[in-house]
Amino acid sequence: MSNVLDIASLQGRWLFAKERVLAQNVANANTPGYKTANVVPFEAVVDNIGLQMTSTSPSHLQAEVSQVASFAQEDAADGATFYSGGDVNLDQEMLKSSEVMRDYALNTAVVKSFHSMISQAAKG
Amino acid sequence: MAMDNLSASLAIAGSGLSAQSQRIRVATENLANSESTGKTPGALPYTRKILSFDQELDAATGAELVTIGDVEADRSPYRIENIPGHPAADAQGNVKLPNVNVLVELADIREGARSYEANLQVLKQVRHLETLTIDILKV
Numbered sequence: 001m002s003n004v005l006d007i008a009s010l011q012g013r014w015l016f017a018k019e020r021v022l023a024q025n026v027a028n029a030n031t032p033g034y035k036t037a038n039v040v041p042f043e044a045v046v047d048n049i050g051l052q053m054t055s056t057s058p059s060h061l062q063a064e065v066s067q068v069a070s071f072a073q074e075d076a077a078d079g080a081t082f083y084s085g086g087d088v089n090l091d092q093e094m095l096k097s098s099e100v101m102r103d104y105a106l107n108t109a110v111v112k113s114f115h116s117m118i119s120q121a122a123k124g
Numbered sequence: 125m126a127m128d129n130l131s132a133s134l135a136i137a138g139s140g141l142s143a144q145s146q147r148i149r150v151a152t153e154n155l156a157n158s159e160s161t162g163k164t165p166g167a168l169p170y171t172r173k174i175l176s177f178d179q180e181l182d183a184a185t186g187a188e189l190v191t192i193g194d195v196e197a198d199r200s201p202y203r204i205e206n207i208p209g210h211p212a213a214d215a216q217g218n219v220k221l222p223n224v225n226v227l228v229e230l231a232d233i234r235e236g237a238r239s240y241e242a243n244l245q246v247l248k249q250v251r252h253l254e255t256l257t258i259d260i261l262k263v
Contacts, residue, residue, distance in 0.1 A: 016133075024188050027243060030235075032177065101253070104256055108256045108260050111260055
């Protein structure tokens, strides 16, 4: 059970880091020579800490961690530069930002539901 | 750690807001003075101002803030019109007018407003993230 909360908090911190990078890109959209910054995909973060879901019964669904967070990481388009600015694509950053919003809403909803499950179990 | 990133986001978006508003201010100054000439014969008119954006590392949060570099004078040549009798006209009746292109300034203000809006949007979304975090407690 705690594994779910661990992953949730890890993803929460990752999403905050992503939001910060997005804020940086948007603020520096007009800075000459600024290069769009990106974060490491969450998939890679999860792989790094070796947190794996295991199936303890044959009836369990196949656990695939890579499907837990498949965040496509678009790389900045090469060579596209704005007038007097860096290579930041504002629309794309806004799109990514709303993605962060949606993911975090899902994240907190999962945490809440697990929290209520733990409370139910504790009450008996 | 986690909240750190969110407050850094707020600081970054805030720096973007102030940078863009200064940009709009400079463009507005250029626009307002697009016809300001000198008062004595041969005097120089208003010179267009240019500002540049710069990055600055904020030591407190480690965030890459955006700042305004020096506001400099545009070195492009002045417009010259022949208006004999103008206070600033030289011996040939030529008057130097500011090197301001109204359309360019308008476009710059428009782009500044768009970037300002984008930063505001980031502020809103960070606030939403914080609300979601607090909502975890409200079961």
